[in-house]
Amino acid sequence: xxxxxxxxxxxxxxxxxxxxxxxxxxxxxxxxxxxxxxxxxxxxxxxxxxxxxxxxxxxxxxxxxxxxxxxxxxxxxxxxxxxxxxxxxxxxxxxxxxxxxxxxxxxxxxxxxxxxxxxxxxxxxxxxxxxxxxxxxxxxxxxxxxxx
Amino acid sequence: xxxxxxxxxxxxxxxxxxxxxxxxxxxxxxxxxxxxxxxxxxxxxxxxxxxxxxxxxxxxxxxxxxxxxxxxxxxxxxxxxxxxxxxxxxxxxxxxxxxxxxxxxxxxxxxxxxxxxxxxxxxxxxxxxxxxxxxxxxxxxxxxxxxxxxxxxxxxxxxxxxxxxxxxxxxxxxxxxxxxxxxxxxxxxxxxxxxxxxxxxxxxxxxxxxxxxxxxxxxxxxxxxxxxxxxxxxxxxxxxxxxxxxxxxxxxxxxxxxxxxxxxxxxxxxx
Numbered sequence: 340x341x342x343x344x345x346x347x348x349x350x351x352x353x354x355x356x357x358x359x360x361x362x363x364x365x366x367x368x369x370x371x372x373x374x375x376x377x378x379x380x381x382x383x384x385x386x387x388x389x390x391x392x393x394x395x396x397x398x399x400x401x402x403x404x405x406x407x408x409x410x411x412x413x414x415x416x417x418x419x420x421x422x423x424x425x426x427x428x429x430x431x432x433x434x435x436x437x438x439x440x441x442x443x444x445x446x447x448x449x450x451x452x453x454x455x456x457x458x459x460x461x462x463x464x465x466x467x468x469x470x471x472x473x474x475x476x477x478x479x480x481x482x483x484x485x486x487x
Numbered sequence: 488x489x490x491x492x493x494x495x496x497x498x499x500x501x502x503x504x505x506x507x508x509x510x511x512x513x514x515x516x517x518x519x520x521x522x523x524x525x526x527x528x529x530x531x532x533x534x535x536x537x538x539x540x541x542x543x544x545x546x547x548x549x550x551x552x553x554x555x556x557x558x559x560x561x562x563x564x565x566x567x568x569x570x571x572x573x574x575x576x577x578x579x580x581x582x583x584x585x586x587x588x589x590x591x592x593x594x595x596x597x598x599x600x601x602x603x604x605x606x607x608x609x610x611x612x613x614x615x616x617x618x619x620x621x622x623x624x625x626x627x628x629x630x631x632x633x634x635x636x637x638x639x640x641x642x643x644x645x646x647x648x649x650x651x652x653x654x655x656x657x658x659x660x661x662x663x664x665x666x667x668x669x670x671x672x673x674x675x676x677x678x679x680x681x682x683x684x685x686x687x688x689x690x691x692x693x694x695x696x697x698x699x700x701x702x703x704x705x706x707x708x709x710x711x712x713x714x715x716x717x718x719x720x721x722x723x724x725x726x727x728x729x730x731x732x733x734x735x736x737x738x739x740x741x742x743x744x745x746x747x748x749x750x751x752x753x754x755x756x757x758x
Contacts, residue, residue, distance in 0.1 A: 394530045409517060411524040413697050416688055417540035418533060434512075442517055449512065463738040464537070465694040468524060470517050486533050 371427035371479040375399060378425035379481045382454055386421050391485040393423075399481035402473035410471070412484065415464045421485040422469055426453035429478030436470035451475070526701055528664075531578050534671050541689050543678045544579075550674055551576045553598050558605035564717035566605055567659040571666025572757065573602040578667070579674070596623045606659050609651055658714040665702045665723070666756075673757040676750035685743055693749060696735035703727050719756075726752040 376397065383393050400408045414420055426433040435455040436447040445467075448455035453476070461467065471482055538544045553576050558566050577599050600620050608616070619636060622628045628636055648660030672695060679685045679692075706724050707715065714720050729752035733745045 392530075392532055392536070394527075394533065396527070398525065398527055407517070409524040410527045411697065412527040413529050413695065415529070415533065415537035416691065417537045436517070438517060451512075463694075464688075464691045465738055466697050468517070469527070474512070484527065484529075486536065 371401075371429065372399060372481075374427040375425050375430075375479040375481045378427070378454060379423065379483060382423045382425055382456070383483060383485065386423060386456075386485050391421055391487045393483055393485040397481040397483045399479060400471075401477075401479050402471070403477040404473055404475060407470055407472040410469045410482070412467055412469065413465065414459075414461045414467045414484075416461050418486040419458065419460045421487070422455075422457045422459070422482060423485060424448075424455045424471060424480055424482040426473075426476070426480040427478040429476050430473065430480055431476030432474040433476075433480050434472040434474050435482065436472060438468040438470060440466045440468075442468065453480075526697060528668075528698070528701075531575070531667060531671065534668070535579060537692065538671070538675055541686070541692060543675055543689060543692075546678050546681075547579055547674050550677060551579055553577055553580060553595060555598060555601065558602065562717060562719075563655060563659060564662060564714045565719040567662040568666045568719045568723065568756070570602040570606055571663035572670050573598060574663065575667035575670035579671070593624070596620060606648075606663070607653075607656055608648065609656065612647060654711045655713065658710050661702070661705050661710070662714065662720070665706070668698060669702075669723075669727075669753060670757055673750065673753040676746050676753065680743065680747045680750050682743070685746070687739060690741045690743070690746065691738050693734055693741050693746060694736065694738065696731070699727050699731050699734050703731065723756045726756055 376399070379397055387393060398410050402408065422435050422437065424433055424435050430453040432451045433453050433455050434448050435457045437445040437457055437459050439445055445461075446457050446459050448457050451474075469482060469484075471480060473480070535544065553573065556569050556573065558569065561569060577595055580595065600616070603616050604613075619628075622636075648656055649664060651657045651660065672693070675692060679689050682689070703724060706720050706727075710720065730749050733741065733749060736745070
């Protein structure tokens with residue numbers, strides 16, 4: 340009799356938790372984008388204090404583990420670039436990969452963290468691609484291009 | 488590990504497009520057909536910094552004259568284009584000023600303000616512009632902070648207009664942005680074409696293929712008929728189409744002759 344009651348309580352608890360989780364999802368995802376932007380602004384301030392300027396717009400998307408998005412941009416050879424990124428609390432390892440116009444890898448972030456920074460000095464002016472890969476975890480991430 | 492497990496791992500790795508790298512992390516191979524890459528526009532400040540680094544901004548001061556314009560007598564596309572040119576000129580005058588402690592003249596602030604308020608703007612942007620004007624008039628904003636604000640005005644506020652749901656406001660934003668960017672390209676081409684032997688770096692600065700494609704596509708496909716069929720847009724797009732094969736060249740292929748052609752093609756819109 341006791342076992343049956345405990346079993347029912349557990350089922351009820353699981354159902355209530357699942358229901359609350361479903362209700363919480365929209366607010367979590369909204370907060371995550373803001374959270375990722377907040378972290379990105381901190382990194383931006385850090386690089387700006389070291390003399391870099393940053394583009395004013397960031398690019399961001401939700402990514403699940405193993406997924407990626409690519410942004411194409413124009414970069415100029417006399418500038419030194421810092422591509423900064425930041426993921427929300429669900430992101431464990433976010434990677435930034437820089438590619439040239441022929442999709443050859445120039446550089447990539449190798450650290451296992453959610454705030455990647457890649458520094459590149461383009462050897463020529465033209466189109467470049469910035470790949471953002473959710474290596475571990477999942478959530479919102481934003482990237483921004485800064486230059487010195 | 489059994490052969491079966493190894494095979495399963497190999498199949499999973501192929502499926503995920505992953506391969507092991509030396510640092511213990513799998514590398515990721517991006518393939519062109521997989522990409523739906525969004526365009527990330529550079530900032531005016533960044534373009535100006537590169538132009539300055541490669542030594543082509545020396546004469547810009549002489550080429551730029553910030554004039555007052557009768558915006559209200561112009562149709563909307565022409566007004567937006569002229570506003571973009573004025574903002575770009577003001578940004579370059581401010582970016583070029585060597586003295587970080589000197590605020591811009593009241594006349595320049597008024598010119599920027601007049602240009603912006605001549606457009607129909609979303610309410611939040613009007614408020615941002617008023618705040619910026621107040622800060623400028625008190626002289627609090629100067630040096631690097633001022634340059635950053637001018638850059639933000641073109642790189643952040645104008646793109647907000649570009650995203651507006653009202654199509655006329657959206658197209659105005661795109662045209663302001665286009666005029667501001669291509670004024671820089673026009674000034675650059677006028678400078679470099681006068682050099683006896685421009686360097687490879689100076690010539691490769693004109694590889695603007697992505698930007699040209701973006702603006703041609705918007706102004707000929709997405710824009711409303713009011714903008715698409717206006718003389719201002721038609722002349723501008725004609726110029727962009729002329730320079731497209733040049734600015735899309737591979738690195739090392741743009742010549743001084745090409746730069747002359749760029750200056751000529753954009754002259755009608757930016758003289």
